[in-house]
Each structure stands twice: as C-alpha cells, then as structure tokens.
Amino acid sequence: MEVFLVSLLNGLVYGMLLFMLASGLTLILSMMGVLNFAHASAYMLGAYFAFTISQYIGFWPALVLAPLLCGTIGAAIEMYGLRRVHRNGHIAELLFTFGLALIIEKVVQMTWGLIPVPYRIPAGLDFPLFTVYGTQFPAYRAFMLLISALMFGAIWLGLTRTRIGLVIQAALHHPEMVGALGHNVPRVFTTVFAAGTALAGLAGVIGGNYHVTEPAMAFTMGPIVFVVVVFGGLGSLTGCFIASLLMGLIQTFAVVLDYSVADLLKWFGFTVTSATPFHEVLTVPLPRIGALLPYVLLVLILVFRPRGLMGTRDT
Amino acid sequence: MSADATQRAPQGRTLSAAPGSAGLARRAWPWLVAIVAALLLPWLFFDWSTHRHSGFALTMLSEIGLMAIFALSFNMQMGQAGLLSFGHAILFGLGGYCAAHTMNAVKAGAMWLPVELVPLVGGLGGLLFGVLFGYVATKQRATAFAMITMGLGELVAACALMFMGFFGGEGGISTDRVIGISLFGVSYSSSWQVYCLVVAWTAIAVLLMRLQTQTPLGRMANATRDNFERAQFVGYDPRMVRFCQFALSGFFAGIGGGLYAIVYEIVTFDTVAAAKSATALLAAYIGGAGGFFGPFLGTIVVVLLQSGVSLLSNAWLLYVGVLFIVMVMYAPGGLVGIIAQHAPIARAGRLRELIVPYVRILLPGAFSVFGFVLLVELASFTTIGAAQGKAFKIGPQAVDPATAFPWLLGAAALIGGGLWLRLEARGFRARWDALMADAKAKGVML
Structure with a gap:
C-alpha cells in the first residue's frame, strides 16, 4: 500500500510533466502535420536557460523568463525555417526539425559542456511537504503538480473560451476552411508553435532539476513524448492528457515492481535456470523492461490502432 | 562544338542503350x-x-x-x-x-x-x-x-x-x-x-x-x-x-x-x-x-x-x-541535385560563363564559413577542448580563446561574409536566370 500510494503520486507528477510537453506537440502535429523533433530540444533548452538564469537572478524569474525565451526561439524557427521548408512537403519539415534537434544538442554541448550541470531545486521548496507511511513527499513535487495543473487549466480555458482558441480548434481539423473564412492561418500556426515551445520550455524549467539537466535529455525524452502523442491520438487534447497520465503511471510502476517472467513461471511450478532456453529473456526484471515499454507501445499502437486513444484521424 | 551537336549526343546515347556487347562495355567503363x-x-x-x-x-x-x-x-x-x-x-x-x-x-x-x-x-x-x-x-x-x-x-x-x-x-x-x-x-x-x-x-x-x-x-x-x-x-x-x-x-x-x-x-x-x-x-x-x-x-x-x-x-x-x-x-x-541543375547550361555550352559569378559568391561564402567554423571551434574549445590540455591555434598562430579578439574576428567574418554573400547572390541569380532562359530558348532543358 505504501509503495502503491507513493508511486501513484510520483507517476502523477511525471505524467503531468509529460502532458506539458505532449500538449504542445500534439497541437503542432495535428494542426501543421509536422512531427516536431525539436520539441524535446526546447524542453532541454528550457532547463539550461533556467539553470543559467537562476545562477544570476534566481529561480522564480527563470520560471517566467526561460519559457519566454524558448517561445521566442520557437516563433523564429516557425517563421524563418518551417515556412520556407513547408513548400517541400511534410517529410522535408520533419527532416528540418530533426536537423535542428541535432544542432541544438551540439550547441548545448558546446555552451554548457558534456557533463550534467548542477541545476538544483530552489532552496525555498527543498523541504518534505508531508509523510506517507514513513516516506517523505517533497514539496517540489507538489509544486510541479501545481504548475502543471495551472497550465492545464490555462490551456483548457484558452482553447475553449477565447476567440483565438476557437480558431485553433477549428484549424486543428480544417485549416483550409479556416483560412477561407479570413483568418490568418500562418499566424495561428506561429502562435501555436511558439506557445507549444514555450510550454516545453516550462516543462524543462520544472523538470530539469527534478531529473538531470544534461545534453542527452532531449533524445531520451523525445521518443516518450512521441508515444504519448500517438497514444492519445491526433487532434485530441483529452486523449493526450489521459495518455500522459497513463504513461507516467506505467513507467513509475514498472520501476518499483521488481519481478520477471521467471517469477511468474515459478507460480506455475516451473523453475528457470541458466540451462533453460532464452533464460536471459525470461529473467530480465520488470524495471528494465519498463524502459522498453514506451517503444513497444509506440510500435503496437501505430500498427494496430493508428488513430490512438481518442484521435479523430490516423497518424 | 556547336550547341546542336551537344544537344543530340545524350539523346543518341539513350537510344543506343539497347543490350549488346558494345552498350554493355560503354555502361561498364x-x-x-x-x-x-x-x-x-x-x-x-x-x-x-x-x-x-x-x-x-x-x-x-x-x-x-x-x-x-x-x-x-x-x-x-x-x-x-x-x-x-x-x-x-x-x-x-x-x-x-x-x-x-x-x-x-x-x-x-x-x-x-x-x-x-x-x-x-x-x-x-x-x-x-x-x-x-x-x-x-x-x-x-x-x-x-x-x-x-x-x-x-x-x-x-x-x-x-x-x-x-x-x-x-x-x-x-x-x-x-x-x-x-x-x-x-x-x-x-x-x-x-x-x-x-x-x-x-x-x-x-x-x-x-x-x-x-x-x-x-x-x-x-x-x-x-x-x-x-x-x-x-x-x-x-x-x-x-x-x-x-x-x-x-x-x-x-x-x-x-x-x-x-x-x-x-x-x-x-x-x-x-x-x-x-x-x-x-x-x-x-x-x-x-x-x-x-x-x-x-x-x-x-x-x-x-x-x-x-x-x-x-x-x-x-x-x-x-x-x-x-x-x-x-x-x-x-542535395549535392547531386545541385550538379544536375547545371546540366541545361552545360548543354547550351555556356558553363564557362558561370566561373566568374561562382568565384564572386564563393569568396564571401568562404569568409562566412571561416567565421562560423572559428566561432564553433572557440566555443567547443572553451567548454570541451580546454579540459584536454590542448592549445588553440589559427594556422600556426596561437590564440588565447579567453580574449575578445578571436570571437570578434569570427563574428565579423560570419556577419560580414553573410552580408557580402547576400549582395553577390543577387548578381549570381540574375546571371543564372539569364543562362537558364538562354538554355530554354535553345531547347536543351531536358
């Protein structure tokens, strides 16, 4: 019970972090058809910007400034890069963001070094909030939950209650029709791209010190976010939200359940020894399989249900 | 050689590509x-x-x-x-x-x-x-x-x-x-x-x-x-x-x-x-x-x-x-595509006229590449290379990456070269379009 409750909370924190990343990506992918490889790079940039800013003026200004910086970069990428490449089709756009992700990783390596930077949790939030069955729950995780819940509320209100939100929702499904009605669709694209990048940056600010801030963080996070987007389905923020939470919970629970197929077979009175064929596969503990799970899910969903959980069309 | 002769040659080759020992030898060399x-x-x-x-x-x-x-x-x-x-x-x-x-x-x-x-x-x-x-x-x-x-x-x-x-x-x-x-x-x-x-x-x-x-x-x-x-x-x-x-x-x-x-x-x-x-x-x-x-x-x-x-x-x-x-x-x-784009001009026999325009855009291009490489090398040296105990050199001249000079040089070469390139690119484009129009007029586009 103790393990369950703590893992549930941790999974929730991780899932909300994933949602912060995935929500922007799902909007960009559904609307513009661009599988943005540089999205996770914005997450990394957010963390590094926050690290540098917090060294000079503190964590709280960084919480605002770093996402704004990321958003500005995102707007520039959309206006001066993607629009130009757009003429050559979706694959060219995808390749463009892929090259961008490579370059950003290298630039980060050259600016901040190859090893992880000491980006730490702010001192004001570095205390245990409450204790569950003897395990302390850090205040910073509660803070992460709060930020992501606020962000979720803001997105939801923005998309359903504002004019631009309604235009965005319409452009998700019928961009040509929206353009025909006189809305400036390219500007909507830029807005969404910049907002999505800013959200990814915000995720980096609060996730960078929760995890590790290192040059490889974009390439480890990238595929997982793709899984969430595909799992949730194109054009559905609700699906994306559910998928994020599920993925967070799956990954967290896989880490704490230290069992393998061999343990399962033992229940049926079958003992796996080193002489058994495929004993290596059978004795791999669940935490290690847990790392594979997102990719297995990605492949399975795309093959058997390309429209995902609540998607309106195929990926 | 006149333009007409160069125009006919490739077409003749595709026609004679029928199987046969001569065609095979020509394709094998x-x-x-x-x-x-x-x-x-x-x-x-x-x-x-x-x-x-x-x-x-x-x-x-x-x-x-x-x-x-x-x-x-x-x-x-x-x-x-x-x-x-x-x-x-x-x-x-x-x-x-x-x-x-x-x-x-x-x-x-x-x-x-x-x-x-x-x-x-x-x-x-x-x-x-x-x-x-x-x-x-x-x-x-x-x-x-x-x-x-x-x-x-x-x-x-x-x-x-x-x-x-x-x-x-x-x-x-x-x-x-x-x-x-x-x-x-x-x-x-x-x-x-x-x-x-x-x-x-x-x-x-x-x-x-x-x-x-x-x-x-x-x-x-x-x-x-x-x-x-x-x-x-x-x-x-x-x-x-x-x-x-x-x-x-x-x-x-x-x-x-x-x-x-x-x-x-x-x-x-x-x-x-x-x-x-x-x-x-x-x-x-x-x-x-x-x-x-x-x-x-x-x-x-x-x-x-x-x-x-x-x-x-x-x-x-x-x-x-x-x-x-x-x-x-x-x-x-890609590179092959860039080369292929020259084919009509070459067939019109006017590739030589592109040499001067190319020199004129490659010079500023080389400047901006030099500036970019210098900046990249400086940055990667200060974060990664310095730890390996190497010295930073431009040619034989040792340079201290901690001073502002090499950075300014790199930035100046990159930005100056870039602006110059933009200027020259206009002339190059005009020359290119003229040659392409000529190739089109001669009917050697494909």
Missing part, C-alpha cells in the same frame, strides 16, 4: 574506372620510406565503402519507396552481429566458411531481420512509418544493452577476421587485404542495388512513392511492394554490417544506435536522395568530415547538421 580509382587511392598515402600503407587512410576509405553501402540501402527505402526510416541502423548492426558470431563460430571450428563470404552472412542476417521488422513497419507509411521505425530502433538499441548473450552488452562482440579459411588463400591479416575485400563487396552491392532500381519491384517502389492510390489501381499491393523493398534493403544494410565486423573486428552497441541511423539519413540527404549515387557522394562528405575534422574538434556532427539543414532549406535535391 565508369564502374571499372571507379574500382581502379578506389584501389589506387590508398597508394597516394603510401609511406615509401617504411613501405607501409597509411592505416588511417585505409580505415577511412574502408569506412567510406561500408557506410556507402549502408547509406545506399537506406535510400532504397527513402529515395526509392519514399519510406523515411529512423531505425535503419538496426538492420546494419544486426547484420554485423550475425557476421561476428559466424566468424567466431568458424574460428572455433564449429562451421566452415571463407572470410570472403562473411558479409553475405551479414546480409542474410539483415534480410531475416528486414523481413521481421519490415512486416511490422510497412503496415504504415509516411510519418507513421517513420515513427514505427524509430520505435523499433530504440527497442533494439535498448535490447542490445540488456541481453549479454547475443549483443555482449556495452563491450560488444569482439571477433577475429584471421580465421584461416579463404577462397583465394588470403590471410586478411593486413588492412590492405581487408580494403580490397571492402572494395570488392562495395562494388558488388552497389551494382546489385543499381540493377534493383530497374527491376519491376524497383519501379513499383517509385510508383507507390509518387502516387499511392494509382499504384493500387494498377493492381499491385503497395504494402507488399514496401515490404519487399524494406527486406531487400535490410539485406544490403546487413552486407555493410558484415563488412563492419570484418574491418573493425568488433561489433558494439553503437552499430544499432540511433546515431548510426541518423548518419545514413544525413549522408543520403546531403548527397541527394533523388539520384542513385547521391548517398554515395553524401557518405564521402560525411565520413571525411567525421574522420578528418573530428581530429581537430569535437564538433563534426554540428557541421554535418548545419550542412543538412542548409540542404533541406535551399537544395532539397
């Missing part, structure tokens, strides 16, 4: 020249005082050969069938693992196989996994296909670190190419002998891939790429076409992997990792995915940058990435 050139190239680096080949040059040329097979097999999917794969290295790497295990088995006396045929084992391994993964991946196309292959790539890469038996974990599988069995009585103890084997297999694989483009399967792959619905109406199952193309490309990637196992005598986790897949993608796109030989050209550029530049700095991937982005944005046809 570029291949023979390329093979002879590949065999002569290492002698440029031969050290006559010690009577030894340069190990660095041989390794680099071997790397070009096997990576060219890999990039071309990647292009069988991307260029020919329009299938963008982010996990192509798994076919290459798994072929390599199969070849390494086979060589170890031969060495232990468990089976008989000459070294020359080990790449074929790699190819069969690649084909097997190509069939397996292809069955899953080719159910979708376009973006979904790209994501499936990415998932498969990550999956295999993670497995490579998890299962020690087949993959050997982080250390990889080491092997020994001197297994004592050879078709020609060669021991393969020197890297020159290995290089000859690489050249032979590269020629075979490239020739087979070239011929494959002219088979009905190769043509149907083009058709499914260009118009999915119409290909279906013709009566072919596009999924089946994609699947066959994928599996065959796995076979060739596996040959590359088998050669890798022979050249380096170790197959590690790196061969299946995402970075390896990315290298094929970068090489294919920089060279040009549209033409058959584009990936070959791209591989030469990428490997030269990788082994030539990385001796000086750690930033080769950044240069490759920037080159890639520039290609995606300004020249989607």
Whole structure:
C-alpha cells in the first residue's frame, strides 16, 4: 500500500510533466502535420536557460523568463525555417526539425559542456511537504503538480473560451476552411508553435532539476513524448492528457515492481535456470523492461490502432 | 562544338542503350574506372620510406565503402519507396552481429566458411531481420512509418544493452577476421587485404542495388512513392511492394554490417544506435536522395568530415547538421541535385560563363564559413577542448580563446561574409536566370 500510494503520486507528477510537453506537440502535429523533433530540444533548452538564469537572478524569474525565451526561439524557427521548408512537403519539415534537434544538442554541448550541470531545486521548496507511511513527499513535487495543473487549466480555458482558441480548434481539423473564412492561418500556426515551445520550455524549467539537466535529455525524452502523442491520438487534447497520465503511471510502476517472467513461471511450478532456453529473456526484471515499454507501445499502437486513444484521424 | 551537336549526343546515347556487347562495355567503363580509382587511392598515402600503407587512410576509405553501402540501402527505402526510416541502423548492426558470431563460430571450428563470404552472412542476417521488422513497419507509411521505425530502433538499441548473450552488452562482440579459411588463400591479416575485400563487396552491392532500381519491384517502389492510390489501381499491393523493398534493403544494410565486423573486428552497441541511423539519413540527404549515387557522394562528405575534422574538434556532427539543414532549406535535391541543375547550361555550352559569378559568391561564402567554423571551434574549445590540455591555434598562430579578439574576428567574418554573400547572390541569380532562359530558348532543358 505504501509503495502503491507513493508511486501513484510520483507517476502523477511525471505524467503531468509529460502532458506539458505532449500538449504542445500534439497541437503542432495535428494542426501543421509536422512531427516536431525539436520539441524535446526546447524542453532541454528550457532547463539550461533556467539553470543559467537562476545562477544570476534566481529561480522564480527563470520560471517566467526561460519559457519566454524558448517561445521566442520557437516563433523564429516557425517563421524563418518551417515556412520556407513547408513548400517541400511534410517529410522535408520533419527532416528540418530533426536537423535542428541535432544542432541544438551540439550547441548545448558546446555552451554548457558534456557533463550534467548542477541545476538544483530552489532552496525555498527543498523541504518534505508531508509523510506517507514513513516516506517523505517533497514539496517540489507538489509544486510541479501545481504548475502543471495551472497550465492545464490555462490551456483548457484558452482553447475553449477565447476567440483565438476557437480558431485553433477549428484549424486543428480544417485549416483550409479556416483560412477561407479570413483568418490568418500562418499566424495561428506561429502562435501555436511558439506557445507549444514555450510550454516545453516550462516543462524543462520544472523538470530539469527534478531529473538531470544534461545534453542527452532531449533524445531520451523525445521518443516518450512521441508515444504519448500517438497514444492519445491526433487532434485530441483529452486523449493526450489521459495518455500522459497513463504513461507516467506505467513507467513509475514498472520501476518499483521488481519481478520477471521467471517469477511468474515459478507460480506455475516451473523453475528457470541458466540451462533453460532464452533464460536471459525470461529473467530480465520488470524495471528494465519498463524502459522498453514506451517503444513497444509506440510500435503496437501505430500498427494496430493508428488513430490512438481518442484521435479523430490516423497518424 | 556547336550547341546542336551537344544537344543530340545524350539523346543518341539513350537510344543506343539497347543490350549488346558494345552498350554493355560503354555502361561498364565508369564502374571499372571507379574500382581502379578506389584501389589506387590508398597508394597516394603510401609511406615509401617504411613501405607501409597509411592505416588511417585505409580505415577511412574502408569506412567510406561500408557506410556507402549502408547509406545506399537506406535510400532504397527513402529515395526509392519514399519510406523515411529512423531505425535503419538496426538492420546494419544486426547484420554485423550475425557476421561476428559466424566468424567466431568458424574460428572455433564449429562451421566452415571463407572470410570472403562473411558479409553475405551479414546480409542474410539483415534480410531475416528486414523481413521481421519490415512486416511490422510497412503496415504504415509516411510519418507513421517513420515513427514505427524509430520505435523499433530504440527497442533494439535498448535490447542490445540488456541481453549479454547475443549483443555482449556495452563491450560488444569482439571477433577475429584471421580465421584461416579463404577462397583465394588470403590471410586478411593486413588492412590492405581487408580494403580490397571492402572494395570488392562495395562494388558488388552497389551494382546489385543499381540493377534493383530497374527491376519491376524497383519501379513499383517509385510508383507507390509518387502516387499511392494509382499504384493500387494498377493492381499491385503497395504494402507488399514496401515490404519487399524494406527486406531487400535490410539485406544490403546487413552486407555493410558484415563488412563492419570484418574491418573493425568488433561489433558494439553503437552499430544499432540511433546515431548510426541518423548518419545514413544525413549522408543520403546531403548527397541527394533523388539520384542513385547521391548517398554515395553524401557518405564521402560525411565520413571525411567525421574522420578528418573530428581530429581537430569535437564538433563534426554540428557541421554535418548545419550542412543538412542548409540542404533541406535551399537544395532539397542535395549535392547531386545541385550538379544536375547545371546540366541545361552545360548543354547550351555556356558553363564557362558561370566561373566568374561562382568565384564572386564563393569568396564571401568562404569568409562566412571561416567565421562560423572559428566561432564553433572557440566555443567547443572553451567548454570541451580546454579540459584536454590542448592549445588553440589559427594556422600556426596561437590564440588565447579567453580574449575578445578571436570571437570578434569570427563574428565579423560570419556577419560580414553573410552580408557580402547576400549582395553577390543577387548578381549570381540574375546571371543564372539569364543562362537558364538562354538554355530554354535553345531547347536543351531536358
């Protein structure tokens, strides 16, 4: 019970972090058809910007400034890069963001070094909030939950209650029709791209010190976010939200359940020894399989249900 | 020679390409020249005082050969069938693992196989996994296909670190190419002998891939790429076409992997990792995915940058990435596409008039490249290189990267060169358009 409750909370924190990343990506992918490889790079940039800013003026200004910086970069990428490449089709756009992700990783390596930077949790939030069955729950995780819940509320209100939100929702499904009605669709694209990048940056600010801030963080996070987007389905923020939470919970629970197929077979009175064929596969503990799970899910969903959980069309 | 004569010549050649010994000889000579050139190239680096080949040059040329097979097999999917794969290295790497295990088995006396045929084992391994993964991946196309292959790539890469038996974990599988069995009585103890084997297999694989483009399967792959619905109406199952193309490309990637196992005598986790897949993608796109030989050209550029530049700095991937982005944005046809664009002007016989405009844009271009490289090297030196205890030099002149001077110089060269380039580009474009209009007027466009 103790393990369950703590893992549930941790999974929730991780899932909300994933949602912060995935929500922007799902909007960009559904609307513009661009599988943005540089999205996770914005997450990394957010963390590094926050690290540098917090060294000079503190964590709280960084919480605002770093996402704004990321958003500005995102707007520039959309206006001066993607629009130009757009003429050559979706694959060219995808390749463009892929090259961008490579370059950003290298630039980060050259600016901040190859090893992880000491980006730490702010001192004001570095205390245990409450204790569950003897395990302390850090205040910073509660803070992460709060930020992501606020962000979720803001997105939801923005998309359903504002004019631009309604235009965005319409452009998700019928961009040509929206353009025909006189809305400036390219500007909507830029807005969404910049907002999505800013959200990814915000995720980096609060996730960078929760995890590790290192040059490889974009390439480890990238595929997982793709899984969430595909799992949730194109054009559905609700699906994306559910998928994020599920993925967070799956990954967290896989880490704490230290069992393998061999343990399962033992229940049926079958003992796996080193002489058994495929004993290596059978004795791999669940935490290690847990790392594979997102990719297995990605492949399975795309093959058997390309429209995902609540998607309106195929990926 | 008049323009009319140059115009007729290529058309006449395509007409006389009918089978026959004369046509065959005419088509075979570029291949023979390329093979002879590949065999002569290492002698440029031969050290006559010690009577030894340069190990660095041989390794680099071997790397070009096997990576060219890999990039071309990647292009069988991307260029020919329009299938963008982010996990192509798994076919290459798994072929390599199969070849390494086979060589170890031969060495232990468990089976008989000459070294020359080990790449074929790699190819069969690649084909097997190509069939397996292809069955899953080719159910979708376009973006979904790209994501499936990415998932498969990550999956295999993670497995490579998890299962020690087949993959050997982080250390990889080491092997020994001197297994004592050879078709020609060669021991393969020197890297020159290995290089000859690489050249032979590269020629075979490239020739087979070239011929494959002219088979009905190769043509149907083009058709499914260009118009999915119409290909279906013709009566072919596009999924089946994609699947066959994928599996065959796995076979060739596996040959590359088998050669890798022979050249380096170790197959590690790196061969299946995402970075390896990315290298094929970068090489294919920089060279040009549209033409058959584009990936070959791209591989030469990428490997030269990788082994030539990385001796000086750690930033080769950044240069490759920037080159890639520039290609995606300004020249989607890659290097081969840029060359092909000159064809009408050349046929109009006015290529000479482009020399002066080219010099005028290459000069500022060189300036901005110099500035960019200087800035990149300064940045990577201050964060990474300084820790290795090296000194920073521009030519023979030692420079202190902590002072503002080199940074300002780099920025000035980059920005100044860029502005100058913009100015000159206008004149170049006008000249180019005029020549193209002339070519069009003469009717030598195609």
